[in-house]
Amino acid sequence: MPPLNDPLREGERLLVICNACRYCEGYCAVFPAMERRRVFSDADLKYMANLCHNCSECYYACQYAPPHEYAVNLPRTLAEIRVQSYQQYAWPERLARACQKNWLVAALMLLVGLTAAICGGAALGQGGGILISPGAGQFYRIIPHHVMVGSFGVVSLLVLLVLLAGFVRFWRETGEGFRALLHGKALARGLGDAFTLRYMSSAGAGCTYPNEERSMSRRWFHHLTFYGFVLCFASTSVAAFYSNVLGWAAPYGYLSAPVILGTLGGIGLLIGPAGLLLLKWRRNRETGDPGQSGMDTSFMALLFLVSLTGLLLLALRGTSAMGILLAIHLGAVMALFLTFPYGKFVHGIYRSAALVRNALEHERQGVEAGR
Amino acid sequence: MMENYPSFDVVIAGAGNAALGAALTAAERGARVVVLESSPQEFRGGNSRHTRNFRCMHDAPTNVQTEAYKEDEYFTDLMRVTGGQTNEELARMTIRESPKCFDWMKSQGVRFQPSLSGTLHLGRTNAFFLGGGKALMNSYFAAARKRGITVLYDTEVIGLDIAGGVFRGVTVQQKKGEPFQIKGRALVCAAGGFESNLEWLREAWGPPAENFIVRGTRYNRGKVLKLLLEQGVEQIGDPTQCHAVAVDGRAPQYDGGIVTRLDCVPLGIVVNNRGERFYDEGEDLWPKRYAIWGRMVAEQPDQIAFSIIDSQVIGRFMPSIFPAIRANSIGELAAKLGLPVDAVLATVERYNRSVVPGRFDHNKLDDCRTEGLTPQKSHWALAIDQPPFFGYPLRPGITFTYLAVKVNCKAAVLMQDGRAARNILAAGEIMAGNILGKGYLAGLGMTIGIVFGRIAGEEAARAAAE
Ligand SMILES: Cc1cc2nc3c(=O)[nH]c(=O)nc-3n(C[C@H](O)[C@H](O)[C@H](O)COP(=O)(O)OP(=O)(O)OC[C@H]3O[C@@H](n4cnc5c(N)ncnc54)[C@H](O)[C@@H]3O)c2cc1C
Ligand code: SF4
Ligand code: SF4
Numbered sequence: 001m002p003p004l005n006d007p008l009r010e011g012e013r014l015l016v017i018c019n020a021c022r023y024c025e026g027y028c029a030v031f032p033a034m035e036r037r038r039v040f041s042d043a044d045l046k047y048m049a050n051l052c053h054n055c056s057e058c059y060y061a062c063q064y065a066p067p068h069e070y071a072v073n074l075p076r077t078l079a080e081i082r083v084q085s086y087q088q089y090a091w092p093e094r095l096a097r098a099c100q101k102n103w104l105v106a107a108l109m110l111l112v113g114l115t116a117a118i119c120g121g122a123a124l125g126q127g128g129g130i131l132i133s134p135g136a137g138q139f140y141r142i143i144p145h146h147v148m149v150g151s152f153g154v155v156s157l158l159v160l161l162v163l164l165a166g167f168v169r170f171w172r173e174t175g176e177g178f179r180a181l182l183h184g185k186a187l188a189r190g191l192g193d194a195f196t197l198r199y200m201s202s203a204g205a206g207c208t209y210p211n212e213e214r215s216m217s218r219r220w221f222h223h224l225t226f227y228g229f230v231l232c233f234a235s236t237s238v239a240a241f242y243s244n245v246l247g248w249a250a251p252y253g254y255l256s257a258p259v260i261l262g263t264l265g266g267i268g269l270l271i272g273p274a275g276l277l278l279l280k281w282r283r284n285r286e287t288g289d290p291g292q293s294g295m296d297t298s299f300m301a302l303l304f305l306v307s308l309t310g311l312l313l314l315a316l317r318g319t320s321a322m323g324i325l326l327a328i329h330l331g332a333v334m335a336l337f338l339t340f341p342y343g344k345f346v347h348g349i350y351r352s353a354a355l356v357r358n359a360l361e362h363e364r365q366g367v368e369a370g371r
Numbered sequence: 372m373m374e375n376y377p378s379f380d381v382v383i384a385g386a387g388n389a390a391l392g393a394a395l396t397a398a399e400r401g402a403r404v405v406v407l408e409s410s411p412q413e414f415r416g417g418n419s420r421h422t423r424n425f426r427c428m429h430d431a432p433t434n435v436q437t438e439a440y441k442e443d444e445y446f447t448d449l450m451r452v453t454g455g456q457t458n459e460e461l462a463r464m465t466i467r468e469s470p471k472c473f474d475w476m477k478s479q480g481v482r483f484q485p486s487l488s489g490t491l492h493l494g495r496t497n498a499f500f501l502g503g504g505k506a507l508m509n510s511y512f513a514a515a516r517k518r519g520i521t522v523l524y525d526t527e528v529i530g531l532d533i534a535g536g537v538f539r540g541v542t543v544q545q546k547k548g549e550p551f552q553i554k555g556r557a558l559v560c561a562a563g564g565f566e567s568n569l570e571w572l573r574e575a576w577g578p579p580a581e582n583f584i585v586r587g588t589r590y591n592r593g594k595v596l597k598l599l600l601e602q603g604v605e606q607i608g609d610p611t612q613c614h615a616v617a618v619d620g621r622a623p624q625y626d627g628g629i630v631t632r633l634d635c636v637p638l639g640i641v642v643n644n645r646g647e648r649f650y651d652e653g654e655d656l657w658p659k660r661y662a663i664w665g666r667m668v669a670e671q672p673d674q675i676a677f678s679i680i681d682s683q684v685i686g687r688f689m690p691s692i693f694p695a696i697r698a699n700s701i702g703e704l705a706a707k708l709g710l711p712v713d714a715v716l717a718t719v720e721r722y723n724r725s726v727v728p729g730r731f732d733h734n735k736l737d738d739c740r741t742e743g744l745t746p747q748k749s750h751w752a753l754a755i756d757q758p759p760f761f762g763y764p765l766r767p768g769i770t771f772t773y774l775a776v777k778v779n780c781k782a783a784v785l786m787q788d789g790r791a792a793r794n795i796l797a798a799g800e801i802m803a804g805n806i807l808g809k810g811y812l813a814g815l816g817m818t819i820g821i822v823f824g825r826i827a828g829e830e831a832a833r834a835a836a837e
Contacts, residue, residue, distance in 0.1 A: 001692070016690070016692055017630055017692050019690050020629070020630040020689065020690050020691050020692045021503075021628075021629055021630045022487050022488065022489065023423055023487070023502060023503030023504075023506075023629070024502055024503070025484075025487050025488065026484040026501045026502070027501070027502065032488075035488055035489075038686060038690050057502065057506075058502070060502075060505075060506070060509055061502030061503055061505050061506035061509070062505065063420050063421050063503065063504065063505045063626075063628055064628070064630075065413075066413075067413055068413075068414075068626060069623060069626075205482065212509070212513075213513070
């Protein structure tokens with residue numbers, strides 16, 4: 001039973017071994033999902049790969065881990081399958097595959113390009129105003145309001161559509177109908193598991209990430225990142241409401257809702273991604289997919305940059321640096337948005353969907369057992 | 372090397388459950404401890420790394436065990452499987468100590484979980500290690516590191532310096548270099564049985580041993596056991612007694628572990644390489660019969676047998692890692708398995724004719740049986756007539772041997788003159804034969820290991836301090 005090169009075939013080989021063993025059953029949702037099956041289709045493998053959060057517990061606990069001849073390394077193989085699934089579900093697939101080659105470079109080039117474009121646009125549009133302070137927080141004199149709203153609106157909408165397409169592809173491939181999504185209990189449980197990062201806590205003991213000693217750090221950094229992001233998003237939404245509905249023009253005061261939300265979120269979005277990057281740097285490379293590193297790193301780096309430039313912009317909005325900071329910040333946000341469907345961001349969608357599906361399967365099994 | 376490890380309070384031979392139980396306990400008592408493990412670090416933990424649970428007494432439900440499992444029931448179970456070949460004093464002491472070990476293991480960072488799916492019948496009697504035995508061992512080694520215990524891998528004990536029944540040191544051999552001595556004030560022998568030593572097995576079993584598969588570690592070669600016996604320590608048990616199950620004939624020679632077992636035996640028939648049945652496949656519930664089939668297959672010509680089932684029962688037993696050999700007729704299957712076709716056809720035909728109607732239920736002793744067939748099949752007897760048909764080759768898979776050094780309830784080894792050695796202790800497989808004369812109770816191996824390991828650690832620390 002030597003290891004196989006194709007991640008899907010290797011995943012199948014490993015799950016047959018795991019299903020006969022089951023010692024890791026208590027670690028996460030992957031194993032109970034596996035036990036509901038005897039054969040593992042490609043769709044099953046991708047679903048299970050997205051149930052795995054690469055905590056590595058099942059690697060350290062495995063009596064068949066290399067150098068044993070069975071060479072069981074489930075975290076790594078599932079990580080490889082997961083990345084493949086991101087590409088396959090993304091639309092257009094070709095773009096996803098191209099991006100995957102070298103993420104860090106792609107994201108940074110995108111950032112530089114966009115910033116340059118914004119600077120250029122602003123310079124043309126406002127007669128070279130970008131380097132001259134137009135007055136405290138006069139953002140729209142750099143980039144006209146309608147340009148900002150228009151471009152970000154269109155991009156957001158497109159991104160949302162592409163993400164939705166990915167979700168639909170994933171869900172369809174699992175063989176679940178869309179009506180299943182109306183199952184309130186399963187939906188609540190699945191999303192609850194996702195938003196609380198239940199499996200990252202491993203019943204309070206934490207995960208074997210970045211290495212064998214258990215720790216909660218990844219869970220906290222992830223919470224800071226995700227909820228930081230949510231707060232930033234809320235801040236932007238409130239600001240948009242103020243300006244478009246209530247007609248209150250930016251800048252907003254330091255104690256206003258957008259600024260407080262954005263500051264708190266920004267701090268989370270600084271510490272979170274930085275912490276995750278640090279953990280990633282220190283992680284046991286045996287159990288990860290090295291090919292995925294660029295994708296992970298570029299996503300976290302962009303998040304960090306968005307937050308950093310956002311906070312700097314807030315602090316220095318009254319100075320002459322505002323114009324250039326705004327351009328960089330918007331460039332970073334735009335780069336982040338554009339890379340959403342083709343980068344690490346999608347893990348949130350597929351993982352949540354997989355957890356909902358897991359909850360559904362769990363419910364159905366309960367119903368059957370009760371019969 | 373030699374200068375770095377000249378002397379310790381407590382020297383521990385082996386690095387499985389019993390050894391680490393002793394090492395951690397001795398270190399808790401303040402002893403300077405060295406653990407000597409013949410395997411490389413990746414394969415540390417011997418057979419213990421392959422386990423999943425231990426059998427634990429409890430008077431009320433716990434978070435991982437249901438209902439209650441009290442001393443008398445536990446002891447009655449043990450009497451039944453050993454046919455009385457046990458030492459009541461040691462056995463009852465082991466049983467009574469087991470819940471304390473549960474608490475102690477948790478205090479060392481070991482995590483438990485309710486019984487695994489597919490092993491619900493053990494949910495009351497056994498406590499399962501979260502992640503299995505390797506996770507258990509990882510927790511022990513992490514605790515050992517915190518306590519400053521020295522662990523030497525690739526270090527085999529090849530000699531014991533014992534004078535007048537008193538231990539003074541061990542000779543060890545590392546991968547490279549000359550053998551050297553490590554001195555100690557007490558010795559804990561926790562180096563397992565001799566199940567991985569094919570020459571020794573051959574001495575006991577004769578040529579059939581050639582065809583045995585060793586389910587666990589390749590490092591339990593019985594070296595320390597033999598050294599003790601050579602030094603005049605009293606022996607207990609018969610060298611052919613062991614725990615052995617039927618495993619898939621395609622399993623590797625060593626370390627195949629739990630995944631090579633086959634649970635389909637009671638759902639079909641089992642024939643030897645002459646195409647004949649030889650034992651009642653449905654005698655009792657599988658968990659109760661699991662451990663007799665190793666010996667049974669060992670007694671067949673060429674130590675091989677074949678389980679034959681049909682498509683009716685597929686999906687009703689724990690999946691195994693090797694694909695079933697599949698055919699559309701019994702004749703074709705027999706040919707694919709390399710069996711005499713006519714004999715197999717006749718056996719299946721005779722069996723099918725003897726099956727009486729009943730209500731099949733593989734979860735209990737049902738009334739599907741044969742009539743007028745020898746050997747009969749007492750339960751789960753369904754005619755094998757629904758193609759496709761499936762076959763699995765079976766080999767004896769040896770888990771561990773019972774030949775042991777005799778100990779007292781302080782884990783001290785007893786010399787042939789009946790005296791207890793002052794500073795030589797034994798724990799685990801190497802002394803399990805004191806309690807297991809024959810037969811087996813699931814989870815008892817680890818219970819004996821941890822109970823005696825902890826006592827040995829305590830006594831070793833005491834002896835070293837004297
Ligand atoms: C597949 C499998 C599943 C099992 N499942 C269970 C279960 O669920 N529950 C249960 O109770 N029991 C189970 N058992 C039995 C159980 O493994 C043993 O009873 C138990 O592990 C014995 O522990 P030990 O510490 O005595 O020996 P081991 O854990 O085998 O440790 C012995 C150690 O000694 C080392 N050693 C040997 N010779 C030397 C030497 N000369 N010098 C230095 N070191 C040496 C070995 O490398 C090894 O590390 C199972 C066994 C197998 C094979
Ligand atoms: S990872 Fe290893 S120990 Fe865990 S279930 Fe799979 S085979 Fe068993
Ligand atoms: S790495 Fe963690 S989440 Fe993934 S399968 Fe293993 S235990 Fe489960």
